[in-house]
Amino acid sequence: MLSRPDRQADHRKPRPEPRTARARPVDTTALVARLTERDRWILRMLHEHRVLTTNQLATLAFPSPALALRRMTRLHRYGVLERFRPLRTRGSAPVHWVLAPAGAAVLAAEAGISLRELGYSHQRTLAIAHSLQLTHTLGVSDWFAALTAHAPRDERGQQAQVQAWWSQTRCQRLWGDLARPDAFGRYTHPEATLDFFLEYDLASTTLTRVAAKLHGYSELARTTGVITPVLLWVPTALREANAREALHRTWERLPDPEAVPVATAAAELLSPRPETSPADQVWLPLDHDTDRLRLHELTTAWPARTPPAVVDAHGGQTWAPVGGLVVLAPPPPTPPLEFW
Structure with missing residues (x-):
């Protein structure tokens, strides 16, 4: 799906x-x-x-x-x-x-x-x-469910994880006066950790309106001093191509374009296999002419982004996502059979 x-x-x-x-x-x-x-x-x-x-x-x-x-x-x-x-x-x-x-x-x-x-x-x-908005809400959930269930492993067998998935409601409560993402996520891969805002597009709104949201992200980055990438997910490759043109026109006119890293991907680029995931090699940074990248590889494309939280020797965090600490860890272990 x-x-x-x-x-x-x-x-x-x-x-x-x-x-x-x-x-x-x-x-x-x-x-x-x-x-x-x-x-x-x-x-x-x-x-x-x-x-x-x-x-x-x-x-x-x-x-x-x-x-x-x-x-x-x-x-x-x-x-x-x-x-x-x-x-x-x-x-x-x-x-x-x-x-x-x-x-x-x-x-x-x-x-x-x-x-x-x-x-x-x-x-x-x-x-x-x-x-x-029901279909849109469920689409975002499908996106994160696939990212969670089909997280890749590296050559040492270590698996990537979704460490945070904040809803649109929580995002609006925290940043709604400036930016309104469809979700905030933290994706941890053995090689890198990526915090991001998700814009989930079903081609139900104009691309001019989609691109205009970059102004809010620019103001959020200026106000907080935290640079968080924006990921745009669209249904088709044609929609993506048109979206990239509209986004780039707006992005290059921002006061500080480097403070708003953007990447796009199209759902139809995924293979029809059931284990496909948004972590696959489908992402294209807006400001780079490169081959498609895997989700964790986007971290190498944006050296100016704010790095994820680092735990110090006393167990404290030197930086956390704008608005608070990461919440909603994965579910606990499967209970005994009598609880089914």
């Missing part, structure tokens, strides 16, 4: 939930003995990213989609998750999962705060089912 992203037009209003028996809601104290560490990780991910599908959660945290669906269905019976399935004009959609009030109460209790302080709204959570 990463190489052939959905279009919003492929989705219609959510399919009504079938009438099935469901257990009565339980209080949060009863959930203490039922929720595993992975379950709580899922709750945190859904709070961060609003909605994830069974397939995405299976990619991120389960051995198979069948086991993911089984566990998610049980969490639905516990009352911590809610679900819906968009009606498609062709084929069928996977189950989409969102955080229920009981799940939000668990997260609030963990943090020792109220639901208001957690920032949870049941009405806003359910609104994603009808949002015109």
Whole structure:
């Protein structure tokens, strides 16, 4: 799906939930003995990213989609998750999962705060089912899920990792007065670590508008003194070629173009194999005439970028991403079989 992203037009209003028996809601104290560490990780991910599908959660945290669906269905019976399935004009959609009030109460209790302080709204959570941005939101999640699941290994067997994946909501809360990326990520490869802003494009907006966002990134870099690359992901090679022209016209007029490193890639450049990943050799820096690079190789193209955080001898960080520390580590180990 990463190489052939959905279009919003492929989705219609959510399919009504079938009438099935469901257990009565339980209080949060009863959930203490039922929720595993992975379950709580899922709750945190859904709070961060609003909605994830069974397939995405299976990619991120389960051995198979069948086991993911089984566990998610049980969490639905516990009352911590809610679900819906968009009606498609062709084929069928996977189950989409969102955080229920009981799940939000668990997260609030963990943090020792109220639901208001957690920032949870049941009405806003359910609104994603009808949002015109649903396909875009799921596309970003597909992108990070593929990057997480199919991270390459080097010749010594060391594997790359996604150490951070911040949602559009978190990014807007931190930098929305200047820049509004679709996500922030940190990708650690045995050879290099790359912090980046992701712009995920479905060809649903004009390229002039896409290019204009560089002004916000330029102002963010000037204000913070932190140079973070911007990665533009588009569906087709033709869209990429046109986008690069529009981007370059805007980029070269910035007060300090070197403070806004940009690279582009097209989804159709990926091979049709299921294990393809945004880490593959599909990236082309905007200011370099080079061959396509792998994701971690982009670090060599931008010597002016701010390096990732370095841990000192006392365990402290000498630098962290603008807005705070990296959050949302990978899921904990798979629990025993009785928890499936």
